[in-house]
Amino acid sequence: MAWKLCKGGRLKFNKKLEHISTYEAGKPIELVVREFGIEAKDIVKLASNENPYGCSIKVQHAVSEILPHMAMYPDDSMMKLKDGLTKRFEIADENLIIGSGSDQVIEFLMHAKASENAKILINSVTFAMYEIYAKHVGAEIIRTASQKHDLDEFYKLYKEENPDIIFLCTPNNPTGDAIDVKEIFAFIEKIDSDTLVVVDGAYMEYAAYKDESKKVTPKELIEKFENVIYLGTFSKAYGLGGMRVGYGIANATIIKELYKLRPPFNITTLSLEAASVALEDKDFVDECIQLNFIEMKRYEKFAKEQKIDIIESYTNFVTLCFENNRNSTEIADTLLRRGMIVRNLSGYGMNAIRVTVGTKEQNDRFFELITELL
Numbered sequence: 001m002a003w004k005l006c007k008g009g010r011l012k013f014n015k016k017l018e019h020i021s022t023y024e025a026g027k028p029i030e031l032v033v034r035e036f037g038i039e040a041k042d043i044v045k046l047a048s049n050e051n052p053y054g055c056s057i058k059v060q061h062a063v064s065e066i067l068p069h070m071a072m073y074p075d076d077s078m079m080k081l082k083d084g085l086t087k088r089f090e091i092a093d094e095n096l097i098i099g100s101g102s103d104q105v106i107e108f109l110m111h112a113k114a115s116e117n118a119k120i121l122i123n124s125v126t127f128a129m130y131e132i133y134a135k136h137v138g139a140e141i142i143r144t145a146s147q148k149h150d151l152d153e154f155y156k157l158y159k160e161e162n163p164d165i166i167f168l169c170t171p172n173n174p175t176g177d178a179i180d181v182k183e184i185f186a187f188i189e190k191i192d193s194d195t196l197v198v199v200d201g202a203y204m205e206y207a208a209y210k211d212e213s214k215k216v217t218p219k220e221l222i223e224k225f226e227n228v229i230y231l232g233t234f235s236k237a238y239g240l241g242g243m244r245v246g247y248g249i250a251n252a253t254i255i256k257e258l259y260k261l262r263p264p265f266n267i268t269t270l271s272l273e274a275a276s277v278a279l280e281d282k283d284f285v286d287e288c289i290q291l292n293f294i295e296m297k298r299y300e301k302f303a304k305e306q307k308i309d310i311i312e313s314y315t316n317f318v319t320l321c322f323e324n325n326r327n328s329t330e331i332a333d334t335l336l337r338r339g340m341i342v343r344n345l346s347g348y349g350m351n352a353i354r355v356t357v358g359t360k361e362q363n364d365r366f367f368e369l370i371t372e373l374l
C-alpha cells in the first residue's frame, strides 16, 4: 500500500505567520556541492560575513578539552562568560543578557516590548530579522525612505508614528555604512523614554578599529539612557558563527524583562567556553580586523578599476552596486555556478551584491571571476 502523504490542509496556523517569508541564510557550501557538483574545496563562501580566518586556536584547544563533559547541562548562570563580558564592557551582571546569537536577544526584546499593533521603526535597508521578529508579535514595520541611516528622517517618523521600538544598525548590514556616535547620542536624547532604542553593533569591532568617531561604547549608552539596549555578537569578528553566542547590554529593568523570555540553557557548554576564551584572545581578533581592512582596500581599488560603485564599509563586507545594464541576480547566480557564494541584494530593492571580505586567496578568486563575467 502506498503511503498517503499528509498535506496538513486542515491545520490552521497562527495568522501572524501568513505574511512572513522565511529568512534566507547564505547558501551553505554543502548545498552548492550537491546542486552544482562542485567539490567542497573549490567553493568559496563570502555570503554570511563570517571571519575567513576562523577562530582563535586557543578557542579550539579549550573546546576540545571540555568535550568529555557533554552529559551535563550547561552552567545556566553563564558565570565565566558573564565575567568576561562585564569586565570587557565595564558593566554589571544585571546589565547583561546572553542569547543564542544576538538574534535571540532581538527576539526577546521584541516579545518584551512589542505586542499586536505595536510599531517598529527601522531603516529602509537593514538586517532582515528585525522585520521577521516584529511580525511574530503582529507588530507593524515602518521604514525610512533613505538607504543610509538618516537620523533626521528617523526623528520625523518617530514624531509622526510614535513607534514602540527603533532599530539603529550601526554599522548597517547589508550596506556597511556607520552612524557617527555623536549623532546617535543627540538622536536618543530627543526620544521619549517610553520608546526602546536598539543599537545593533554586530560589526562594531570593525567600525571601532577603522574610525573612532563611529565607536559606540555600551557603558556610555546605558549610563546616559534608560531606554536603550546595545547588541553584540561573537559571530562576526570573533569567528564563532557556528557557536551562536550574542549579548544584549542595557539597564537592569530592561534586562530583567528579557530574562522572563529566556529559555533555560539557551547557550551550550561548548559555546559558553568558546566565547569566554575568544574574548581573552584580543590579539587574534585585532589581527583579523587589520587583515580585513588591508584586503578591503583591494576591493576598493578593484571596484574603481572596474567602475563598480562600492559603498564605504566599516565592516567585514563590501556592497557592490551595479549600473542598470547589469543585473545583480544574474551576477550572483553566475558566481554561484562557479562555486563563489555571495549575497544578492535584489530582495532589499538594490541592484547590488554583498561580499564578505575573505582571505587574500578568496578575494583573488572573486576578482578573477567578476573580471571574467563583466
Ligand SMILES: *Cc1c(COP(=O)(O)O)cnc(C)c1O
Residues within 6 Å of the ligand: 100, 101, 102, 103, 104, 127, 169, 172, 173, 200, 202, 232, 233, 234, 235, 236, 241, 244, 245, 246
Ligand atoms: C550577524 C548579525 C546579527 C546577529 O548574528 P548572530 O549570529 O545571531 O549573533 C545581528 N545583527 C546584524 C546586523 C548582523 O549582521
